[in-house]
Amino acid sequence: MEINLLEITLRPFNLMDADNLLSYAGDDQVTRNLRWKTLTSKDEALTFIKDVCIPHPWRRSICINNRSIGFITVFPGSGDDRCKADIGYGVAPKYWGQGVATQAVKMALPQVFKDLPEVVRLQAFVFVENKASQRVVEKAGFQKEGLLRKYCYIKGVLRDLFVYSFLSTDFPNSQD
Numbered sequence: 475m476e477i478n479l480l481e482i483t484l485r486p487f488n489l490m491d492a493d494n495l496l497s498y499a500g501d502d503q504v505t506r507n508l509r510w511k512t513l514t515s516k517d518e519a520l521t522f523i524k525d526v527c528i529p530h531p532w533r534r535s536i537c538i539n540n541r542s543i544g545f546i547t548v549f550p551g552s553g554d555d556r557c558k559a560d561i562g563y564g565v566a567p568k569y570w571g572q573g574v575a576t577q578a579v580k581m582a583l584p585q586v587f588k589d590l591p592e593v594v595r596l597q598a599f600v601f602v603e604n605k606a607s608q609r610v611v612e613k614a615g616f617q618k619e620g621l622l623r624k625y626c627y628i629k630g631v632l633r634d635l636f637v638y639s640f641l642s643t644d645f646p647n648s649q650d
């Protein structure tokens with residue numbers, strides 16, 4: 475399905491997103507690279523929106539014409555880790571390969587630093603096998619910092635990850 479990147483918007487989730495959320499968060503192609511359990515019903519999608527998405531400090535629905543076609547999430551640290559936040563995202567498979575995730579991350583970056591003023595470092599942890607996600611952060615301007623070998627278990631499998639970062643001072647016109 476062809477889309478116009480200029481029509482992409484980011485907004486908080488609401489309960490009306492349940493069917494669309496289920497269509498991609500219920501798809502193993504999307505969830506296999508995430509910590510999320512794959513959703514299996516509309517009730518699970520509604521509970522997930524109510525209990526996880528709405529109270530979340532920074533989780534946005536990636537939309538076309540207000541229809542949710544993906545998500546982008548930022549997990550801010552606390553205490554001595556309040557300077558940094560982790561970013562994650564996913565897009566419904568029928569929209570892959572058209573620049574949607576890259577556009578969404580580019581749109582999110584200034585918003586995140588504005589909404590979470592203590593965060594100066596946004597970091598992305600990407601499986602070495604996940605070439606599409608590596609391209610997304612590279613195209614959005616993140617720097618690759620290195621390989622984290624046998625870093626953590628995801629769904630029971632011990633994984634190698636690349637770590638990328640984008641600092642609040644990395645915007646092209648930053649004065650700092």
Ligand SMILES: CC(C)(COP(=O)(O)OP(=O)(O)OC[C@H]1O[C@@H](n2cnc3c(N)ncnc32)[C@H](O)[C@@H]1OP(=O)(O)O)[C@@H](O)C(=O)NCCC(=O)NCCS
Pocket residue numbers: 503504505507508562563564565566569570571572573574575576577599600601604605606607609610
């Ligand atoms: C990763 C994901 C979000 C990318 O979404 P998308 O909207 O297709 O991303 P974009 O179109 O902006 O960019 C994808 C890039 O990856 C490239 N790509 C896709 N599959 C690839 C592969 N197997 N090998 C190399 N590059 C690949 C595309 O060609 C494109 O790069 P290009 O513009 O240089 O050609 C999507 O695949 C997804 O939802 N995956 C499941 C969830 C996930 O992995 N999330 C990330 C967790 S860190």
